[in-house]
Amino acid sequence: MSRPKSDDSSVLLVHAYLDGELDPANALSVAQQMGQEPALAAEAEHVRELQKLIHDRLPREQAPPGLSTRIESSIGAARPPRATPASMRSWQALAASIAVAAVVASGSTWLVVDSQQKPTQVAELLVSDHIRALMAPEPVDVVSSDRHTVKPWFNGRIPNSPRVVDLAKDDFPLVGGRVDVVGRTPVATLVYRRAKHLISLTAVPNDGAFAISGPRSINGYNVVQWTENGVTYWAVSDVEAKQLEAFAQLFRTSQNEL
Amino acid sequence: MSITPLRPRTGPNSPDGPPVRLVTPGAQDAAGMLDDNARFRAVVMPYIDEAYRLARWLTGNSTDAEDVVQDASLRAFRAIRDYAGGNPRAWVLSIVRNTAYSWLHKNRPAAIVSVDDLEVVELEHAKSDERRDDTPEASLIAKVDAEQLRAAIAKLPAPFRETLVLRDIEGFDYREIAEATEVPIGTVMSRLARARRRLIETLRDG
Numbered sequence: 001m002s003r004p005k006s007d008d009s010s011v012l013l014v015h016a017y018l019d020g021e022l023d024p025a026n027a028l029s030v031a032q033q034m035g036q037e038p039a040l041a042a043e044a045e046h047v048r049e050l051q052k053l054i055h056d057r058l059p060r061e062q063a064p065p066g067l068s069t070r071i072e073s074s075i076g077a078a079r080p081p082r083a084t085p086a087s088m089r090s091w092q093a094l095a096a097s098i099a100v101a102a103v104v105a106s107g108s109t110w111l112v113v114d115s116q117q118k119p120t121q122v123a124e125l126l127v128s129d130h131i132r133a134l135m136a137p138e139p140v141d142v143v144s145s146d147r148h149t150v151k152p153w154f155n156g157r158i159p160n161s162p163r164v165v166d167l168a169k170d171d172f173p174l175v176g177g178r179v180d181v182v183g184r185t186p187v188a189t190l191v192y193r194r195a196k197h198l199i200s201l202t203a204v205p206n207d208g209a210f211a212i213s214g215p216r217s218i219n220g221y222n223v224v225q226w227t228e229n230g231v232t233y234w235a236v237s238d239v240e241a242k243q244l245e246a247f248a249q250l251f252r253t254s255q256n257e258l
Numbered sequence: 259m260s261i262t263p264l265r266p267r268t269g270p271n272s273p274d275g276p277p278v279r280l281v282t283p284g285a286q287d288a289a290g291m292l293d294d295n296a297r298f299r300a301v302v303m304p305y306i307d308e309a310y311r312l313a314r315w316l317t318g319n320s321t322d323a324e325d326v327v328q329d330a331s332l333r334a335f336r337a338i339r340d341y342a343g344g345n346p347r348a349w350v351l352s353i354v355r356n357t358a359y360s361w362l363h364k365n366r367p368a369a370i371v372s373v374d375d376l377e378v379v380e381l382e383h384a385k386s387d388e389r390r391d392d393t394p395e396a397s398l399i400a401k402v403d404a405e406q407l408r409a410a411i412a413k414l415p416a417p418f419r420e421t422l423v424l425r426d427i428e429g430f431d432y433r434e435i436a437e438a439t440e441v442p443i444g445t446v447m448s449r450l451a452r453a454r455r456r457l458i459e460t461l462r463d464g
Contacts, residue, residue: 071306
């Protein structure tokens with residue numbers, strides 16, 4: 001007995017029957033046909049066996065962790081809301097994206113931080129951001145030690161990308177970046193690492209309305225700030241004050257790269 | 259006098275036509291950007307696992323699959339406004355599939371089976387159909403391990419492989435497969451029957 005060819009319509013209908021693709025009337029007639037023709041019954045048996053084999057032997061693999069994040073970074077989409085305890089940060093991300101829309105829509109470039117905002121308040125906000133980031137699953141929204149990845153990531157999120165320098169040779173490797181919010185302004189924060197400590201470096205636009213002296217330490221976190229080209233940089237970290245000063249010095253004196 | 263049978267490409271919102279702006283440019287760009295991101299997240303992101311698995315079956319390894327999915331995601335993002343609200347899974351996977359084939363074409367031209375080759379393959383297969391008697395054989399389940407099964411699927415010509423993967427691994431229905439692989443349902447049916455027969459034979463002979 002020779003079996004029917006694979007493009008024989010009775011064979012195709014047996015496959016369609018097994019795949020649940022037939023309406024009741026056709027399903028009935030195929031079932032009857034299988035009862036009368038052993039070749040079709042055998043075909044059905046083999047296909048069922050194959051399907052079971054695939055089901056048992058080939059579990060569906062998930063995409064590697066990080067792929068979704070990389071995709072979202074590459075299309076410039078904000079991260080989806082995170083689970084608690086990061087709920088505060090997803091709130092921020094939402095606020096940031098709304099703020100970005102407002103900024104882009106207004107056509108302005110740097111949005112200057114509310115000049116009523118005192119340096120102390122800014123420092124406190126940034127220390128809170130830093131602490132929240134440490135508690136979140138990831139302290140950054142874009143993970144990369146490559147400044148050529150981190151800098152463009154900020155495009156579309158905030159009006160001007162921050163200056164990003166590579167300090168890996170000085171033992172301050174870049175970890176990545178995130179968008180923080182100061183007042184109503186989304187600001188770029190770069191995250192560097194020193195041994196096991198993270199340093200958040202936030203670039204806050206400054207129209208010169210406030211003096212650049214703020215607290216040196218809040219809640220045990222050291223704070224160093226300086227202003228260049230209308231931008232105040234705030235470095236927040238639990239590394240020793242001396243190391244944070246050294247970091248600030250290196251960043252300030254490094255060439256404007258990219 | 260010339261007659262153009264095709265719809266003219268110039269006009270509002272066509273690639274060559276002048277862009278239409280209803281509001282101030284900045285505002286529209288900002289709203290459009292957020293809107294596109296939201297659409298992308300709703301339409302594309304839920305199917306990254308499926309996208310990755312299909313890309314992996316088509317390229318043969320995980321590194322290339324990741325590249326293909328990233329590239330496909332960018333294409334999907336750029337085309338997100340063209341997504342007309344059909345089956346999102348089929349739409350996403352059709353982009354992944356096309357991206358995988360252009361990737362293979364560029365990086366591994368030898369792996370691409372042309373339509374002519376495929377006809378030869380199908381002819382040979384039709385002959386083997388006739389040759390082979392349907393004799394009862396030992397259960398496949400007992401003798402085939404995951405590695406053999408994976409290798410046998412990997413050996414299927416791409417059009418058969420993608421059809422089988424979408425149906426028997428991903429659980430797509432015929433209509434979705436037809437959409438994702440851009441062929442009529444009849445073609446899906448015959449490819450699926452061939453793919454399964456071929457696979458069963460390979461596993462038995464191996």
